[in-house]
Amino acid sequence: MIVTRHLPSPALDVELTAQDAAARLDGLYLPGRPEWLSVNLVASVNGAARGSDGTSDTLTQGADRRILGAIRRNSSIVLVGASTVRTEGDLFPRSTNLAVATQSGDLTGHAFSKELEPGRLVVVCPAAAVETVHRTLDGVPATVLAIETAEVSAVELIATLRAHGYDTIVCEGGPTLANQLIDAGLVDELCLTTSPVLMSPTIASASAALRAIDVTERHELRLTQLLTDETGAIYVRWSFSARG
Numbered sequence: 001m002i003v004t005r006h007l008p009s010p011a012l013d014v015e016l017t018a019q020d021a022a023a024r025l026d027g028l029y030l031p032g033r034p035e036w037l038s039v040n041l042v043a044s045v046n047g048a049a050r051g052s053d054g055t056s057d058t059l060t061q062g063a064d065r066r067i068l069g070a071i072r073r074n075s076s077i078v079l080v081g082a083s084t085v086r087t088e089g090d091l092f093p094r095s096t097n098l099a100v101a102t103q104s105g106d107l108t109g110h111a112f113s114k115e116l117e118p119g120r121l122v123v124v125c126p127a128a129a130v131e132t133v134h135r136t137l138d139g140v141p142a143t144v145l146a147i148e149t150a151e152v153s154a155v156e157l158i159a160t161l162r163a164h165g166y167d168t169i170v171c172e173g174g175p176t177l178a179n180q181l182i183d184a185g186l187v188d189e190l191c192l193t194t195s196p197v198l199m200s201p202t203i204a205s206a207s208a209a210l211r212a213i214d215v216t217e218r219h220e221l222r223l224t225q226l227l228t229d230e231t232g233a234i235y236v237r238w239s240f241s242a243r244g
Helices: 021-028 064-073 082-088 127-137 154-163 175-183
Strands: 002-007 012-015 036-044 077-081 097-101 121-126 143-147 168-171 189-195 221-229 234-240
Touching (some): 036 064, 036 175, 077 082, 121 127, 143 154, 154 175
Parallel strands (some): 036 168, 036 189
Antiparallel strands (some): 189 234, 221 234
16 A cells, blocks of 8 residues: 655655555654644545444545554544544554543443553543543543533643643544634644545434534635545645644
């Protein structure tokens, strides 16, 4: 499998079987500055965020997992919402820590192991939800960061993670959390994988009709990188013009 960079020039190929493939992919996804927040999403050509099984797995093909690994290795923590934990199953990154944002504290349905190393799982929630977090994690070790408000805003969420040393953050959804971060003006970059499929709600679960990006504000973007692989998948880095 070959990944080809078309932009910026000059064009280059990364052969994924080569010994230096991981290092070369890592170099293509370096953060733009020491504090960096990216959103990484996968979507069908017509914008569906989930496939026929109700998860993003059926949209993932080609080099997507290898590129996901590069983005994660360049991040100090992966951030997801509680709904993603409940629907995606085993999504724990191998190369970095995982943060879960939850308003209710209900993480029922998670697939986390009780053998996790302490500190690998971070949960950010309102103080009133801490007990629910521990109850629904059912013995899974977690660092719980409580916020003294009824709800955790996007600004408070990122500020709390940064205050605990997580400077480079990648949000992997779900779409609701990603959209909130984008509309709050916090996101430096959108990494969007377009899977070469069209999804119809009539053949997919109801959740599959959810669009990957559904913001409420207009945001100007600048194309900084365009990759493709041999399956036809497209991997784009868009920077937010307002963030510089």
